[in-house]
Amino acid sequence: xxxxxxxxxxxxxxxxxxxxxxxxxxxxxxxxxxxxxxxxxxxxxxxxxxxxxxxxxxxxxxxxxxxxxxxxxxxxxxxxxxxxxxxxxxxxxxxxxxxxxxxxxxxxxxxxxxxxxxxxxxxxxxxxxxxxxxxxxxxxxxxxxxxxxxxxxxxxxxxxxxxxxxxxxxxxxxxxxxxxxxxxxxxxxxxxxxxxxxxxxxxxxxxxxxxxxxxxxxxxxxxxxxxxxxxxxxxxxxxxxxxxxxxxxxxxxxxxxxxxxxxxxxxxxxxxxxxxxxxxxxxxxxxxxxxxxxxxxxxxxxxxxxxxxxxxxxxxxxxxxxxxxxxxxxxxxxxxxxxxxxxxxxxxx
Amino acid sequence: xxxxxxxxxxxxxxxxxxxxxxxxxxxxxxxxxxxxxxxxxxxxxxxxxxxxxxxxxxxxxxxxxxxxxxxxxxxxxxxxxxxxxxxxxxxxxxxxxxxxxxxxxxxxxxxxxxxxxxxxxxxxxxxxxxxxxxxxxxxxxxxxxxxxxxxxxxxxxxxxxxxxxxxxxxxxxxxxxxxxxxxxxxxxxxxxxxxxxxxxxxxxxxxxxxxxxxxxxxxxxxxxxxxxxxxxxxxxxxxxxxxxxxxxxxxxxxxxxxxxxxxxxxxxxxxxxxxxxxxxxxxxxxxxxxxxxxxxxxxxxxxxxxxxxxxxxxxxxxxxxxxxxxxxxxxxxxxxxxxxxxxxxxxxxxxxxxxxxxxxxxxxxxxxxxxxxxxxxxxxxxxxxxxxxxxxxxxxxxx
Numbered sequence: 001x002x003x004x005x006x007x008x009x010x011x012x013x014x015x016x017x018x019x020x021x022x023x024x025x026x027x028x029x030x031x032x033x034x035x036x037x038x039x040x041x042x043x044x045x046x047x048x049x050x051x052x053x054x055x056x057x058x059x060x061x062x063x064x065x066x067x068x069x070x071x072x073x074x075x076x077x078x079x080x081x082x083x084x085x086x087x088x089x090x091x092x093x094x095x096x097x098x099x100x101x102x103x104x105x106x107x108x109x110x111x112x113x114x115x116x117x118x119x120x121x122x123x124x125x126x127x128x129x130x131x132x133x134x135x136x137x138x139x140x141x142x143x144x145x146x147x148x149x150x151x152x153x154x155x156x157x158x159x160x161x162x163x164x165x166x167x168x169x170x171x172x173x174x175x176x177x178x179x180x181x182x183x184x185x186x187x188x189x190x191x192x193x194x195x196x197x198x199x200x201x202x203x204x205x206x207x208x209x210x211x212x213x214x215x216x217x218x219x220x221x222x223x224x225x226x227x228x229x230x231x232x233x234x235x236x237x238x239x240x241x242x243x244x245x246x247x248x249x250x251x252x253x254x255x256x257x258x259x260x261x262x263x264x265x266x267x268x269x270x271x272x273x274x275x276x277x278x279x280x281x282x283x284x285x286x287x288x289x290x291x292x293x294x295x296x297x298x299x300x301x302x303x304x305x306x307x308x309x310x311x312x313x314x315x316x317x318x319x320x321x322x323x324x325x326x327x328x329x330x331x332x333x334x335x336x337x338x339x340x341x342x343x344x345x346x347x348x349x
Numbered sequence: 350x351x352x353x354x355x356x357x358x359x360x361x362x363x364x365x366x367x368x369x370x371x372x373x374x375x376x377x378x379x380x381x382x383x384x385x386x387x388x389x390x391x392x393x394x395x396x397x398x399x400x401x402x403x404x405x406x407x408x409x410x411x412x413x414x415x416x417x418x419x420x421x422x423x424x425x426x427x428x429x430x431x432x433x434x435x436x437x438x439x440x441x442x443x444x445x446x447x448x449x450x451x452x453x454x455x456x457x458x459x460x461x462x463x464x465x466x467x468x469x470x471x472x473x474x475x476x477x478x479x480x481x482x483x484x485x486x487x488x489x490x491x492x493x494x495x496x497x498x499x500x501x502x503x504x505x506x507x508x509x510x511x512x513x514x515x516x517x518x519x520x521x522x523x524x525x526x527x528x529x530x531x532x533x534x535x536x537x538x539x540x541x542x543x544x545x546x547x548x549x550x551x552x553x554x555x556x557x558x559x560x561x562x563x564x565x566x567x568x569x570x571x572x573x574x575x576x577x578x579x580x581x582x583x584x585x586x587x588x589x590x591x592x593x594x595x596x597x598x599x600x601x602x603x604x605x606x607x608x609x610x611x612x613x614x615x616x617x618x619x620x621x622x623x624x625x626x627x628x629x630x631x632x633x634x635x636x637x638x639x640x641x642x643x644x645x646x647x648x649x650x651x652x653x654x655x656x657x658x659x660x661x662x663x664x665x666x667x668x669x670x671x672x673x674x675x676x677x678x679x680x681x682x683x684x685x686x687x688x689x690x691x692x693x694x695x696x697x698x699x700x701x702x703x704x705x706x707x708x709x710x711x712x713x714x715x716x717x718x719x720x721x722x723x724x725x726x727x728x729x730x731x732x733x734x735x736x737x738x739x740x741x742x743x744x745x746x747x748x
Binding site: 258264267268271273276328329330331332333334335336338 | 350353357358359362363366393394395396397398399400468580696715716717
């Protein structure tokens with residue numbers, strides 16, 4: 001910016017300013033918001049071209065695309081916020097195909113009256129998450145809705161990536177005899193969120209596990225290109241995601257409860273709230289299903305990565321026309337681990 | 350986790366399982382009713398049945414707090430919630446319970462009613478404090494365990510002069526219900542259901558003590574063992590019940606000594622007695638009208654009684670046709686005997702109350718034990734459309 005006249009003579013009042021309808025009107029106020037907040041913190045050459053789209057070259061091969069809407073409440077929670085989550089969530093959805101995520105887009109729906117300081121905090125966090133992951137936000141959109149018609153801020157991100165040749169990972173490829181692995185402890189994100197909900201404040205040291213898993217996936221795919229399924233057990237937790245995979249592949253699953261890593265503080269919080277940690281959400285975890293003979297190799301690769309230190313083999317795929325997920329309990333019995341019905345509601349007694 | 354893992358230990362479960370196998374008489378059947386949904390939940394979640402001999406059967410009782418509430422009372426709560434000035438607070442489990450016209454608190458919430466899930470009565474008080482211009486009604490349900498917190502809230506509201514807080518009281522009493530089951534014709538006269546012994550409630554007994562069960566252990570000659578909610582508690586208590594039956598005893602024994610005493614929690618009892626009194630009778634889903642089985646708020650606290658503050662008419666509403674919840678709650682039928690179970694009635698779309706709470710026998714059967722059933726029924730056996738067609742045809746013929 002070599003022009004002598006500043007484009008916006010008054011700087012955006014981030015400290016005590018608020019989003020108003022003009023920030024979504026397409027006029028100068030919106031241009032200033034984009035310039036001083038989004039461009040500043042999400043900075044990269046493609047975004048700076050300031051077009052309504054980003055144009056880029058891609059390597060030859062198959063492209064992968066995924067989109068994810070983020071409406072989390074509260075916006076800020078132990079271990080993350082909606083900004084970092086919106087980057088991690090979509091990177092992970094792309095990475096679960098085995099692809100290398102390349103670029104993100106971000107659509108913001110802002111509620112009139114939302115503090116600019118909060119928005120800046122979210123965008124800074126988003127920029128940091130994108131930078132750390134090496135997956136820039138290259139295009140975006142901002143809309144403002146009237147007060148009462150949103151919940152502060154909603155962020156939708158879309159990601160594109162490119163798949164290495166020869167890799168075919170899909171939810172319908174689990175076969176009887178396959179091993180089931182996870183990269184770490186279950187339920188951290190959900191418990192961190194619950195601990196900071198307004199009506200439910202309790203003290204816990206648990207932080208959200210929100211993280212971008214693409215480098216872990218890259219290591220896994222490099223070691224064993226023939227991985228059968230990868231999926232991140234987000235909403236509905238491990239139990240629901242395994243049921244999805246069992247259904248999709250037309251197989252059953254047998255889990256070993258004692259092998260499933262769960263942080264003691266998560267167990268404790270779930271005991272207190274009457275919840276089952278197997279149904280609690282994760283944002284930095286993946287489920288991997290692979291041939292039994294590859295399981296040990298993948299486990300070693302996972303455990304060598306910072307995001308897979310607690311990785312474990314938790315069960316195996318079996319033949320079952322009903323596609324039931326069953327579990328040998330640590331107690332010595334067995335149970336069905338069913339789909340989550342409705343929302344997980346706390347028991348009374 | 351300390352103080353919890355100890356009661357879920359695999360090696361102890363194996364030892365107890367061996368002891369139970371050694372104790373049972375192979376020539377007889379042992380039908381043991383767990384009154385509480387908490388026990389039902391533990392049995393299924395940990396797979397306790399797998400460790401028991403084949404001739405020991407768990408009969409699931411009516412002790413799921415949301416399951417026994419009659420539809421009419423939920424209709425009342427929905428009516429209260431639809432009042433624009435009311436914020437209705439209740440425990441999470443209650444939200445999905447189906448009422449008349451397949452409505453539920455969750456559904457009317459989606460339609461705009463202000464229904465809030467709380468973890469404690471104190472949350473409801475806080476909501477009342479924060480919303481002085483609104484009426485806050487706490488939809489109070491549950492057995493003796495949840496009653497003292499309701500009494501505390503009412504006393505607290507009085508102390509703070511919170512005049513926008515009231516309680517829709519639906520608290521019920523365990524001993525009355527157990528007695529009702531034992532006196533029911535199927536159990537007593539016809540003898541079609543034999544219940545040989547009872548797992549006594551754990552949390553409830555921490556309040557009321559073990560003494561109240563002494564009467565019917567003697568009167569009906571059935572052993573009662575107060576049992577904790579952990580899986581090892583359930584197994585240890587099963588062993589104690591089997592021993593009593595083998596020795597021809599029918600006593601009240603206490604397995605849950607780490608929490609329950611003979612007298613119970615006298616302070617909590619006094620608190621409840623100060624605020625509440627017995628209703629002449631109260632309707633239970635599954636059991637019908639049970640004399641002296643429910644509590645109402647005393648006149649001295651009438652200003653906090655939602656039934657006095659609002660018009661709460663007695664609503665008679667019937668269960669969905671074909672729903673076996675009433676019989677399942679008495680242990681006369683198993684969930685799998687119900688034609689709706691797993692066909693039109695699933696946890697996603699509960700027709701009866703037993704399918705709602707994870708403590709309900711049907712939901713526990715479905716969620717944790719489905720694979721034990723010989724076959725998943727392929728098609729609904731009751732086709733509502735066909736039934737509707739039949740009714741229409743009948744009407745047409747009349748016209």
